[in-house]
Amino acid sequence: MNGKLRIPALLAVAALLLLPLTAGTATADGPTVRLSTSQAGAGGSITVSGSGWRPHALLMMLICGQATPARGVIGGTNSCANADGRAVTTDTRGGFSKKMPVSEPPVPCPCVVHVATVEGAKAQADAVLTVAGHAVEPLPAEQTGGRLSILTDTRLDGSSGLLTWFGAPASRTLDFVVGNVGTSPVKDPVFQVGTSHGVFAPQWDDQQWRGTIASGGKARIKLPVELTAGAHGDYTVSLKYGGKVLAEQPWGVERPWGVTLFWILVLLVVPAALFRAGMAVVNRVRPRRAGGIRHRGLRLPELTLRLPKFTVDRTARPQPATTSTLPWFTPDSDPGSAAGRLSAPHDDSPTSPTTPTRKGPP
Structure with missing residues (x-):
């Protein structure tokens, strides 16, 4: 067995x-x-x-x-x-x-x-x-006195204003509550507040809080947080005390669209102003016309239509009206006249319109 x-x-x-x-x-x-x-x-x-x-x-x-x-x-x-x-x-x-x-x-x-x-x-x-082959050193001793820990979730208070929309630095207030879980009070603790963008390491900033936190006590702490001018995107705010990260808070910063709008206006206004200035210079250096008149702009050539003048002689006698006759009729043989109807005998022979027959005087 x-x-x-x-x-x-x-x-x-x-x-x-x-x-x-x-x-x-x-x-x-x-x-x-x-x-x-x-x-x-x-x-x-x-x-x-x-x-x-x-x-x-x-x-x-x-x-x-x-x-x-x-x-x-x-x-x-x-x-x-x-x-x-x-x-x-x-x-x-x-x-x-x-x-x-x-x-x-x-x-x-x-x-x-x-x-x-x-x-x-x-x-x-x-x-x-x-x-x-790398150097080895002992770790720093842990604190045996007061120790702070986060009791509530951290939050970022504040909002962006009009200046932030035009590229001013975005700022918030990091609000949190800490408690002293150590055996001795903590006086004027120094916190480290860091901001990081993406995968980059946070940039730490030392900030001291004035006050004393007794053993077993707690306190609400507010620390300012500010980014650089024009910063936008997803950021992370970290809080560290005594070499240990206590909390992290995400922060989404909007893009400063006012700066984009400003540059669009610059790209539109500056070329227009340069064009106006250039045209003013061209008008000044353009040669003058005869008579001292400058060219103020594009002018069409002046065309003057000259018509002949007609005059009426009021002293001349009025001429009698003449009656037009066909080419193969004489004034005496015109059938339409009174003389032609009385003196001209009737001729039944045909006549050609192209070879008229003319009669001489009696």
């Missing part, structure tokens, strides 16, 4: 020994990250794979210093080798696998491969990586 029990136990141990060893596995719950090797030198490469992520999610992989899976990246992405980072998209099951180069981060180790989502719901995971 003991022999029968011993055989399954040996098989289970052998199966555990034959399982592939994966270096730097993150926590089992939620997204996980695995590395093909736990140690590599600068200039080499490793394969990073993971599972449990959101399907079709865009991820950014970075090698960061002064970080552990338990405490995260203390210095944020400023402690990472951002130039050699790699982006990857998960499959339909939320998994991925991609090769990335090994480079030395700007701060000493301990180092991790930090994987985080770029857009959408925030998720991240770390896997331990030893960069051969």
Whole structure:
């Protein structure tokens, strides 16, 4: 009986020994990250794979210093080798696998491969990586006194005005409530507010809040946030205290259409003004006409129609009206006249209209 029990136990141990060893596995719950090797030198490469992520999610992989899976990246992405980072998209099951180069981060180790989502719901995971030949320094000690944590969701208060529509810097107020979960009060805490656009690292700005938060107490804090002039697009506002990111808030900034409208008007008005100025110069330098009259514009040639003048002589006697006769009738033989009807005998011989017969005087 003991022999029968011993055989399954040996098989289970052998199966555990034959399982592939994966270096730097993150926590089992939620997204996980695995590395093909736990140690590599600068200039080499490793394969990073993971599972449990959101399907079709865009991820950014970075090698960061002064970080552990338990405490995260203390210095944020400023402690990472951002130039050699790699982006990857998960499959339909939320998994991925991609090769990335090994480079030395700007701060000493301990180092991790930090994987985080770029857009959408925030998720991240770390896997331990030893960069051969890179300096190693202990992490800064954790605060043993007062510790602040976010109690409510952060929000951005405020709206854009007319000047923002014409390119003025957009500004908001970051409103949140923090509580002191430490054993000692926190006086005049200094927060770091950062704004990032797309996949770029946030630019941090130190802001001090005046006041004291007792142990177990809470306080509502409002910090100003401002972007550069003309900034537009999707931004992310991050809040950090004591080297740890407490909250992140998305911020969509509209495009300053007033600037676009201004440039359209400039492109229309300036050419028209230059054309008017050029025409004025042309009118001034154009040669003059005879008589000192300048050409004020395009003129059609002046055409004058000269008609002959007719005069009436009022002293002349009126002439008697003459009656026109046909060419083959003389005035005496004109049948229409009285003399022709009395003196001319009737002639029945035909006459040709082309060869009229003329009679001489008696």
